Amino acid sequence: MFSWSFFDEPGCDELSRFEVTVGPVAHGGHCVARHEGRVVFVRHALPGERVVVSVTEDRQGSFWRADAVEVLEASPDRVVPPCPVAVPGGCGGCDWQHVSAERQRSLKADVVAEQLRRLAGIDREVVVEALPGDGLLHWRTRTRLAVDAHGKAGFRGHRSHAVVTIDGCPIAAQGTVDKVVDRDWAAGAELSVAVDSTGETFVAEGRRPVSGGSTAHERAAGRDWTVAPHGFWQVHPAAADTFAQVVREWAAPAAGEVAWDLYAGVGLFASILAAQVGAEGTVVAVESDRRAAEQGADNLADLPQVRVFAGRVEAVLDRAQLPDPRVVVLDPPRKGAGSRIVKSIARRRPDRVVYVACDPAALARDLASFAERGYDLTDLRAFDAFPMTHHVECVALLNRR
Incomplete structure (x- = not known):
């Protein structure tokens, strides 16, 4: 018992x-x-x-x-949780440490299927795939911690501001949590810690850099990337390559066509689209974070067919004179794109939409909005990009009727 x-x-x-x-x-x-x-x-x-x-x-x-x-x-x-604080009253970061790996993925599949059915009226069998790598532990390359009143680092409790101090974290990659738990910090501080593909560790206390340089370096989709040390990049080391490959297979614009990459980050998916449309095509990449947009422009400087716009997606779609796309890729934040963005995309009548989603409820709501505007879900893949937690990443392919 x-x-x-x-x-x-x-x-x-x-x-x-x-x-x-x-x-x-x-x-x-x-x-x-x-x-x-x-x-x-x-x-x-x-x-x-x-x-x-x-x-x-x-x-x-x-x-x-x-x-x-x-x-x-x-x-x-x-199973017995590998972390001593992944228990009631403990850390709120992991939801499923007490569950076997196969069952974790089947639970996530059940959740995705239920959200699709309840919010989008879509009945579909879902399989959650494991990402390449070493399994459930030591995958998280970027994380945030809190500091208690005694200057010790830890994580928040579930739905709580209380700080649960830790000696380590079994899901964190080497070079992250292990670099901050053995020292004292300012009481009440917030810490950001990341390790990039070269093994360099970046630590910030609030907005103050503590260690590491000003730029992180990642490798994905056959290219090198410069990113902000604590900006957006996939936290699982196999995620960026995996999602890029799915986008490559499903987006598939022809040479000379137009593709959009919305919520483009530092340009990962735009690089895939640019290779497909070629020098005679056009890729429109839109990113609201100005620094990420600037880094995207630098990362893709060798691809003149990519036009990078810094601004909120809805503002750019409303105001910029953009060419109509044959395919749209979007990777919105956890809240989803929303009906306004869906409407703006559908009005341009692309043949295909590839939607990368980190929240199944937001995805399902947006799929319902797309369905109202003539787009049907034709394929779906789900990935266990956040083992031990309830989070799951999905990539959906929609085609215009």
Whole structure:
């Protein structure tokens, strides 16, 4: 039997502990149970388990959030978490350390399928693929930490400002967390730490650089990239190459055509599109972060067919005189593109849209918006780019009817 010691949140007493049978997985790193007619969102559990939960948040009749603090009947997919603080009352960063690797991916597949069905009316079997590499541990190349009142680094608790101090992190790549946990920091500071493909470590305390240079170096899609040390780049070392390959296969504009790369970052997907459209074609790359856009222009300086626009995507699409695209690639932030962007894309009538998404709910909402405007989901791949967490990356292909 698995069990843990757990200190309840303020306001939760022994009356807030009860037994439940755990139901299906839900988006957000928890499973759904019911108790006395109320929904309970349970962390640290698995579907089918019988557990004792402790309520951590009471929404006054709407639902409870709770942690499984004792497992009475365990799933065969349950394992011992490799991290001592990946338990109730501990670090909030990992959701599925208590779950086998295969089951983690099947849970994420269930979530993606449920979001597509509920929010987009799409019934589709989903398989979450593992990325190349060493598995569940030591993959995270960029992370942020908080500092407690005693100057010690750690991570926030789940839905909490409390700092859980750590000695290390099993999902963090060497050269990241191990570089900051053995020293004292300013109380209350926020830390950013990253390691690039050359092995150089970059640490910042708030906005103040502590170690590392001003530019990180990455390698993907057959090219070298310069990026901001703490700017956007895929945190899993195999992710950028994997997603670039899917974009290459699905976007496939012909020589001389026009392609758009929206939310272009430092130009990864634009480089793929530029090779496909050739010198006679055009790639429009739009990125709201000015420094990333400038680095994108520098990274792609050898590809004059790429036009980089620095600005919010909606503003550029509304105001710039852009050529109509044959294909659009977009990689929006977690909240998704939204109906305004979808409408702007559909109005230009591209043949195909390749959508890279880090949130299945946002993806499903945008797929529903695309469907209203004549675009159907024709293919989907999902990747376990964030092992041990509930996050999953999807790449969707849409074609115009």
